[in-house]
Amino acid sequence: MSTTNKLLAGAAILVAAYAGSSWYVGKKAEAEINHQVNEINAAIAxxxxxxxxxxxxxxxxxxxxxxxxxxxxNYEIRIKSAKDEQFQFLAQDHLRHGPFPFAAIAKGHIAPLLAYSDAKLLPTKETQPLFDAAKGEEPLRAHSFISFGGATKTVIDLAAIDYRDEDGNQVLMAKSEGQVDYVRKGGKEQADFTMTFPSLSLVVDEGDLHVQLNGMRANGSITEQDKAQASEGELHIDQLGINVENSTQIFIENIKTASSYEVKDGLLDSTLTYDFGKILADKQDLGQMQLDVGVKRLDYVMLNQLSQVDDLDSMDEDELLPMIKQILVNKPEVYINNFMLSNPAGSSTLTSDVRFATTALDPVENEELDLGHYVESLNADIRLSRQMIKGYFSGENMISSMADMFFNSAAEEAQEAGLVEYDGNEAKLALSFDAATNKLLLNNKPISVEELVQILFSMQMGGGLF
Structure with missing residues (x-):
């Protein structure tokens, strides 16, 4: 056999081998795609x-x-609303098989891959306005590099959007991008994501309401291992501007929100935080707001069942009560780690924690008010700043004086009733209860439930604030 024939034969063998490997890799890619679709549906649920x-x-x-x-x-995203409305979105994916998909090599990825994915949104009745607003660009395009171990890097491109309707409403969005990294190793699966939106603008009723968001960034992760699930995410916005009828302007700067959850052994722990770095209303500095709340030991199975009920308000009490009682079995806890309002003049805070008793919904056997029947423990601490209240009206002397006088009068009345401690500048209330000792403390002093109810009733009758 001549050298040329040998080379041609060798080339033919290589082509056949690559075609065979590509066909085999294509089968593996299909299994991987189906696996990842199942994981996405589980995360959404x-x-x-x-x-x-x-x-x-x-x-x-x-x-x-x-x-x-x-x-x-071809993919389909089906959305069913609470009112049983159906929406359908379609996407198409051109999946190039490995081990060396040329489209991936053209993008600078030379390592072996299971597949390279090029997916795009398809125009439908629901998405056609989005295509029109993209002015000839693809509204959504995603490029994925899928490795043999299942690890996947997806780059997401969102086109600039200019949507307008006949009622004078408008949505403007600058070109945006994101990335999702999925890894599966040793029984652990994790997806990390980032998204960046430089600017987003909403105009309603020809400018009567204008909302502008600048510098919006989101990131987070979802993890699953040994039947335990966890997620955390953050959203940052440099500035949120709201203009109402060109007369009222509100700006919120340095917005940060974060959330997390973990499901382990069928129980859910979750947290949610908000931080508004600076709030301005018509150029007046209203300070900042922080909120940090959470729950512990919620029965995830029951929670999931409740989420499947079309209308909780119409649910029969005989069906609803057993489900809520099951949630109470694990003595769930609801807490506010921090709620703070502050401005240049002062700050006020609230913290609280309630751990519910398993008997909270059981019938009460006697007429005496037994707090331990409802909660295992309770803690609350409230601190209200007199100067902060005045600070909200710093530009209006008369209103500021009236607010100060009202606060001082209400705080003194609450102090006289024994509800708060007041030093002329800050009103404080501390309440705690422990079912194990059956002790209720108000401002570190023992008090009975009946006495506390009497104080609250007298304050209400007297028109008190607290």
Missing amino acids: TQLALSLGEGEIKLNVVDYDRGWFSSKV
């Missing part, structure tokens, strides 16, 4: 359950046409 969402969101593979070197995959 968890998020809906946490928010007691009454609708449904599901991603489906509606068509998978696998070839030797590439596959065409």
